[in-house]
Amino acid sequence: xxxxxxxxxxxxxxxxxxxxxxxxxxxxxxxxxxxxxxxxxxxxxxxxxxxxxxxxxxxxxxxxxxxxxxxxxxxxxxxxxxxxxxxxxxxxxxxxxxxxxxxxxxxxxxxxxx
Amino acid sequence: xxxxxxxxxxxxxxxxxxxxxxxxxxxxxxxxxxxxxxxxxxxxxxxxxxxxxxxxxxxxxxxxxxxxxxxxxxxxxxxxxxxxxxxxxxxxxxxxxxxxxxxxxxxxxxxxxx
Numbered sequence: 001x002x003x004x005x006x007x008x009x010x011x012x013x014x015x016x017x018x019x020x021x022x023x024x025x026x027x028x029x030x031x032x033x034x035x036x037x038x039x040x041x042x043x044x045x046x047x048x049x050x051x052x053x054x055x056x057x058x059x060x061x062x063x064x065x066x067x068x069x070x071x072x073x074x075x076x077x078x079x080x081x082x083x084x085x086x087x088x089x090x091x092x093x094x095x096x097x098x099x100x101x102x103x104x105x106x107x108x109x110x111x112x113x114x
Numbered sequence: 115x116x117x118x119x120x121x122x123x124x125x126x127x128x129x130x131x132x133x134x135x136x137x138x139x140x141x142x143x144x145x146x147x148x149x150x151x152x153x154x155x156x157x158x159x160x161x162x163x164x165x166x167x168x169x170x171x172x173x174x175x176x177x178x179x180x181x182x183x184x185x186x187x188x189x190x191x192x193x194x195x196x197x198x199x200x201x202x203x204x205x206x207x208x209x210x211x212x213x214x215x216x217x218x219x220x221x222x223x224x225x226x227x228x
Binding site: 004032034036041042043044045046049089091093099100101102103104105106107 | 118145147149155156157158159162164169170205207209212213215216217218219220221222
């Protein structure tokens with residue numbers, strides 16, 4: 001049941017350049033999308049989110065874009081820094097849910113080279 | 115900064131044994147979750163818990179699993195009779211408002227069933 005998919009298992013980017021991580025979903029009932037970052041031996045850490053009523057949300061170097069018609073979202077990191085090297089998970093939540101259950105993608109490992 | 119803690123960090127058990135994984139959520143949070151990640155796979159929702167009862171559970175969360183908040187600060191996941199396929203990283207998460215969707219994760223407990 002792959003409702004949230006991250007088709008690229010890994011991405012390598014040069015420091016200072018843009019990192020673009022992609023995520024696709026199949027369930028049109030999803031109404032909220034989140035990106036989490038995970039370092040080894042740590043739990044996922046919330047990074048940025050977007051509601052389905054928006055198409056863009058920006059927070060510093062991180063911007064999330066949502067294309068509902070394509071059921072696609074992306075995370076842009078500009079400029080990328082070596083400390084951004086981590087596994088990035090896309091997650092979604094759907095109506096009706098007041099439990100906050102999150103459905104995760106498989107993750108993309110980002111490596112930012114100095 | 116408040117954080118979710120989990121103990122132990124690594125638990126090794128024999129098949130058929132009972133294990134209890136412990137979590138201390140952030141103190142003012144009201145909604146609690148368990149997720150798991152089998153090596154190389156996605157993070158999967160197991161159960162959500164609010165007001166001393168389960169609010170949602172996944173198909174994975176069968177009769178072998180139970181959760182409890184025994185003393186107002188700890189949140190535990192019990193697996194009654196472990197199977198080899200229960201080997202995974204188990205993450206506890208909490209939030210004060212499920213509609214915010216931003217869940218705070220602990221560092222995880224690695225469960226190895228032999």
